[in-house]
Amino acid sequence: MRAAVFVFKRFCGSSFRLQNRGVCDVAVVGGGIVGLSSARELIIRHPNLSFTLLEKENELALHQSGHNSGVIHSGIYYTPGSLKAQLCVKGASLAYKYCDDKGIPYKRCGKLIVAVEREEISRLKALYERGLQNNVKDLSLIDARGIREREPYCRGIMALDSPYTGIVDWCLVALTYAKDFQNAGGSIVTGFEASDISMATESPAGEPEGLKYPVIIRNTKGEEVRCRYVLTCGGLYSDRLSAISGCSTEPRIVPFRGDYLVLKPEKSYLIKGNIYPVPDPRFPFLGVHFTPRIDGSVWLGPNAVLAFKREGYNLFDFNAKDFTDALLFRGLQKLVLKNLLYGISEMYRGVFLGAQVKILQKYIPELGRSDIMRGPSGVRAQALDSGGNLVDDFVFDGGVGELGGRVLHVRNAPSPAATSSLAIAEMIADELEVRFNL
Template sequence: MLRVISDMTPPFFFNSTFDVVIVGGGIVGLASARELILRHPTLTFGLLEKEKELAWHQSGHNSGVIHSGIYYTPGSLKAKLCVQGAALCYDYCDRKGIPYNRCGKLIVAVKLEEIPRLKALYEKGLLNNVRDLKLISAKEIQAKEPFCRGVMALDSPYTGIVNYKQVALSYAEDFQEVGGAVLTDFEVTDMEVAKESPLGSEEGMKYPVVVRNSKGEEIRCQHIVTCAGLYSDRLSEISGCSREPRIVPFRGDYLMLKPEKCYLVKGNIYPVPDPRFPFLGVHFTPRMDGSVWLGPNAVLAFKREGYKTYDFSPRDFLDAVAYSGLWKLVFRNISFGMNEMYRACILSAQVKQLQKFIPELTVSDVLRGPAGVRAQALGPDGNLVDDFVFDGGTGDIGSRVLHVRNAPSPAATSSLAIAKMIADEVEQRFGL
């Protein structure tokens, strides 16, 4: 029997046929399902999630930052969607009564040679129409963050924090309230276009696409949209798509300030990013529960959902290390990678990085915290895929499936804006 999440809404009659099925119960899949059903209330929609709960992986294991759009290339899709998405996120939370904290962010230069890069970020942010940006002096840094030291900072007061799992579950409530069906514990393992109706009737062929799970259960639909995150490449392969770009999982381990030391940090404190390296670097992130996360690092995860150092999946590991694109990335960033691995093992090494910003911090002030796994799309040339990738299947199913193969960070911040773009793409491809 198929499982339906029904605790959010009154029980409703469920059948196993839908006009459109969305695969993936993370924040992007849920936002997209919500947007589609609000646009097309006369159609039937189902959402499939392989876990027993929604928003269980990336959407429930992230920093919780509402980004303002500073880092991204002016005019790029990421820049536009982040700026739009942040405004939509704040508005949505206000309407739904979801708590957030617009605590701001400082990108802090701790060395004089970082100032040109900081000023370039400021100009980029202005071009992206990021709200209320300004450069501030060392004295102004301390007025905002009394324990932080730096020579200059970029102040982004529009940056905030929120619990994205709560936001994602609210999207699910919206979806169900207007008739959407959510099926959990349904891991999609196969999809195909049926040659004949199981009912032996013309009406049965109204839903020609068969979607099966690992337990042999199946549903039928007209169209499929996949937003599968860490498994987007494998799910795409099922429908005959290319294996590229591959998903290579990177784990980010956080430290946490001890509760009695959380007074050291008021808002987000970030380093000036080094263009030589592919990730932003360690930072200070306040959380909605009052805790403060420090980090993360970035190391290869040996399991796509491996949140612990010793988590290991032979298939996931072999998939990653057998991919030439990963080795090209590793060889280009060998010193960065070795440093990340060292800091992952040695607590004092990570604290030393953090002390550049808050000198008072000591090893005794921190605890090892949670981890997240980032679904990083990687091309065969070893370059991180930094934009959205849409793909379709081949053969009979090709015109009936849309794979969202990459929805890069900051996907949570941008989720409502991304959902509008995905819905536009769905309407264009499927003629809804």
């Protein structure tokens, strides 16, 4: 194998010089926030083992971790007792502490989930009860007057107030995880797109102990890394990474693009904290909302439409394999049929901004079409089963055959994975210790 030295610079201002040594005890595939937090947790627990993190891009945290709304969620929405609920509540607490310890700026600006119609009140109260069951901190129900006190330009008849909700730059958090990992002795290799995971059939030259590193990870350039165990955190490609080690093709990842609008700077006074609608259980996503950013900007949206490429952030981004895989998947076909009108309205609002503004005006009547401009987009890795159901919790999978005891795939780490990242990392490390007897 060729030795390689990789240099990369991230837009957040961090730069690393990274060297791939070729062999390690544990390889982590995927340099997003879940892969980085897990690698960090593992090397802290097992300082005597060697770890290498492999990322296909030339930068870390480039996709979902660098294209999200930046919210620190409090854990209101999720089914009581689910992993999603437990990890979000715990993860938010750990995230605030981590940011304090590392000097990462954040703002605990709070969130209002606002009812604008009488029919939404019962759902709002049910959310409040769910949040209490999930042990979310400091929740309360407030009336129209309380809404105006918190958000002077917001109109509603009742709201769920979550002052524990905050905002942060999750890309910066992810890169800080990377620094922790590297400072603890971990190696990071960028530009390494894993294309095959297999068991070695013979010992490499100069390795007298036999097959000490029996797992081979090869990339699209023909380079390889040998290791004892593998953890994959592939995000938008998690299903394909699982498939190359012989796992089931389901759940399948279907990419949904979310397009944001941005409030013009001179109108930023309209929004103080996060403002969300009461979610409608008939539809699969939360709906458009107002999100202040740590840099002072305010994002509005997003919509949710099928992306024609797994990393397609623009309307006309297209990849034939990604598009065909999604379109032919029975699960997506069923999801589309169940939510046809919703999907059409999402596409319409993505094209005609006036339609998006009309919905936003239900909450901020003073908002006008001239107050907004098109903003960034993100792509969500939505896991679907063949029945067309959104897979709403975490999914882990192992390889088959000899690989079964050597590989662990994180096949689904749904939102709020960034908020939950430190708690997810603890859970993954626990799982690896059991499976691999580290």
